[in-house]
Every structure is written in C-alpha cells, then in structure tokens.
Amino acid sequence: MLITINNVLSKDEVRQFRSYLDRAEWIDGASTAGTLARKAKHNTQIDDKAEVAVSLGNHILRSLGEHPLFISAALPRKIYPPKFNRYAIGENYGTHVDSAVIHIPGTGQSLRSDLSATLFLTEPEEYDGGELEIESEFGVQTVKLGAGDMVLYPSSSLHRVTPVTQGARVASFFWIESLVGDDAERSLLFDLDQAIQKLTPGLGADEHNLIRLSGIYHNLLRRWAIT
Ligand code: NI
Numbered sequence: 001m002l003i004t005i006n007n008v009l010s011k012d013e014v015r016q017f018r019s020y021l022d023r024a025e026w027i028d029g030a031s032t033a034g035t036l037a038r039k040a041k042h043n044t045q046i047d048d049k050a051e052v053a054v055s056l057g058n059h060i061l062r063s064l065g066e067h068p069l070f071i072s073a074a075l076p077r078k079i080y081p082p083k084f085n086r087y088a089i090g091e092n093y094g095t096h097v098d099s100a101v102i103h104i105p106g107t108g109q110s111l112r113s114d115l116s117a118t119l120f121l122t123e124p125e126e127y128d129g130g131e132l133e134i135e136s137e138f139g140v141q142t143v144k145l146g147a148g149d150m151v152l153y154p155s156s157s158l159h160r161v162t163p164v165t166q167g168a169r170v171a172s173f174f175w176i177e178s179l180v181g182d183d184a185e186r187s188l189l190f191d192l193d194q195a196i197q198k199l200t201p202g203l204g205a206d207e208h209n210l211i212r213l214s215g216i217y218h219n220l221l222r223r224w225a226i227t
Pocket of ligand 1: 116
C-alpha cells in the first residue's frame with residue numbers, strides 16, 4: 001500500500017527547515033548505504049549526529065505524533081530518527097531495497113523496516129527529475145509531492161530516485177516499524193478505520209452498529225499487533 005499524507009509540515013515550517021538545511025554541511029550519502037546499495041547511491045546527506053538533523057528530525061516526529069492519518073496508516077511502534085538527503089544535478093539512487101533491520105544510532109536498539117517514508121522539502125517546480133519510483137504489484141508508481149507532503153510505502157518494495165536534471169531535491173526520509181508488520185493486514189485496518197471515521201459525524205440513531213464496527217477494528221488490531 002502506498003499512502004500520501006499531506007501537510008505533515010506547513011509551508012512556513014518548510015521555509016524554516018530549508019533555511020537551516022541550506023546552511024548545513026552535506027556529506028556523501030554512500031557512506032551510510034549497505035554494500036550493494038552503495039554502488040547505486042549518488043546523493044548527499046546530513047550527518048545523523050549534527051544538531052540541525054536532530055532538532056529538525058524531532059520536529060518531524062512531533063508533527064507525525066499529532067497526525068491522525070499517519071497514525072491510522074502506519075500504526076507506528078518505532079520510528080527511525082528522520083534523516084535528510086539532497087540530490088543535485090546528475091545525482092540519483094538506483095533501484096534498491098531498504099535494509100530489513102536497521103540499527104537506531106545511539107540507542108543499542110534496532111528497528112524492522114516495515115514502511116519507508118519520504119517527506120518532500122522542495123516543491124516539484126524547483127527541480128526536474130528526482131522522481132521516487134516504487135515498483136508495486138500494480139506497476140511502477142511515480143511519486144513527486146509538494147513540499148511538506150509525505151509518502152509511505154512498503155520497505156519491501158524495490159524503489160529508486162531518478163536523476164535530477166535541473167535544480168536540487170531535498171527531502172527527509174526514515175523508516176517505521178509498525179505494530180502490524182504485515183502490509184495486507186495493516187491495509188485492511190487502515191481501510192476499516194477510515195470508513196469508520198467517515199461514518200461517525202452523521203450517525204445518530206445507528207450508533208450501536210458503529211460501536212460494533214469500532215469493536216471489530218480493535219479486536220483485529222488486538223489479534224495482529226505485536227507490541
Ligand atoms: Ni531506499
């Protein structure tokens with residue numbers, strides 16, 4: 001399942017982010033890739049330990065914590081501290097799959113990557129190329145979102161970033177371990193939850209059946225969640 005979550009950051013917040021990121025020190029992105037991915041990865045990143053990465057990353061985590069659509073879609077158990085990357089002209093990331101188990105720096109803990117997230121920090125008009133292409137069962141999905149918007153996609157999928165041919169593409173990216181690791185189960189829960197949310201406002205007399213549906217949601221989550 002591929003889900004777009006709009007307005008994780010407002011345009012004002014994106015402007016603030018960009019003013020910090022434009023002054024930050026960018027290092028070779030290949031230094032943090034696995035052996036196979038390293039050959040495919042041509043971009044720059046901010047060091048995870050840099051103060052700017054930590055503070056902007058925490059800002060993103062706070063925004064996500066208050067975003068009902070994100071919670072409903074991801075059912076997050078652990079979120080990797082958000083990282084930042086930049087693709088200048090000629091840079092790209094060839095087809096790869098993200099590592100399944102990722103060490104969380106400074107914690108001694110690891111995370112199973114169920115979902116990968118890209119939060120766009122440049123507007124589509126600011127660069128050419130730089131599309132995120134995700135191979136799904138329905139073919140290749142091409143993603144290029146407005147600044148402040150985010151895509152969530154299964155970490156199990158093959159994906160790539162096409163070469164930037166004009167301008168630069170700046171984004172935050174990170175991984176999520178979900179309470180529900182199975183993508184199909186999580187998708188069913190998301191659909192059910194969204195349908196319940198849509199039914200809720202105009203309900204009135206049929207409240208009892210809505211409570212039953214809500215009970216089914218929670219009882220499925222109880223079956224499938226690993227906490
Ligand atoms: Ni990736």
